[in-house]
Amino acid sequence: MSKPIAAKALSRSYAGERTLTFVVGLLALLGGALAVVVGYGLLGEFRGRRSLLDPIALDWLAGHATAARIAAIVLGxxxxxxxxxQALRALRPEPRPDLELDRTEGxxxxxxxxxxxxxxxxDAERLGGVTRARVRAVGSRTSPALRITLWLREGTDLKDVWAGLDTGVLTRARESLGLASxxxxxxxxxxxxPAKRVR
Incomplete structure (x- = not known):
């Protein structure tokens, strides 16, 4: 199984969360780097000695106090x-795809x-050496994937289990659902x- 395919089946899509975290982190890093550069006087001694809040900006805020408060409240x-x-989106249950095999009306x-x-x-529980299995269908309707956990008996040959799963169970599932992959x-x-009782 190739890494991109395994990653698709394993990982829940967190692209939005990762992008937002990356952008916020990048902005914080750039802001911190700019503060360090200005603080050490690399952009001039005068800028390095000025107060953090610009007096011109403070004067403008004092002159437009109502608008500034409204803007701050709206932004907050x-x-x-x-x-x-974003928190609700991250905590929502992972979608379980139902496959439409026939869309003919009626x-x-x-x-x-x-x-x-x-x-x-x-099907997986019928494999030799497998005591139990847990399977979850994940992904989307257009590209479903499976997460499979198999519990094996001690001494089970992994090659046999893997071959039976790959060429048997997964092949039958893919063919019966009419999926290319x-x-x-x-x-x-x-x-x-099971625990052995000591006498």
Missing amino acids: VLLCVLGLW AELVVTAGAIAGAVQA LPAAVRLELDTS
Whole structure:
């Protein structure tokens, strides 16, 4: 399994959160670097000795106090709403894609994410050496992916499990859903053996 395919199946899309964090961090870094440059007098001794708040800007704010307060309140509310929206967006449940196999009116055929996961899980649990499996369908309707966790018995041959999963379970799932590709991230765990009683 190639790295881009595994990454698609493993990672939830955080592109928006990463971009926002990067932009805010970059602005903070640039602001800090500018403050250091000005503070050390690299842009002139006069600028380095001036107060942090520019007297001209303070005079303008004093002359337009009402407009400045309204702008500050609006900006604060806007930032608060944006922060809450971003937090809710980050905390929302990950989408589970339902696949539309037939869109013909009156004969629509939709396979739910739960049905996909259940079928692949039942198929994976039939592999030799697998004690139990957990499968989640993730991604979108146009490009679904699977997250599979397999618990293996001690002494199980990993090559056999991997071959059965790759050429059997995943191939059958992809063909039955009519997909050209079905990325999957597979996690293998050793199942705990039952505790032995000491006499």
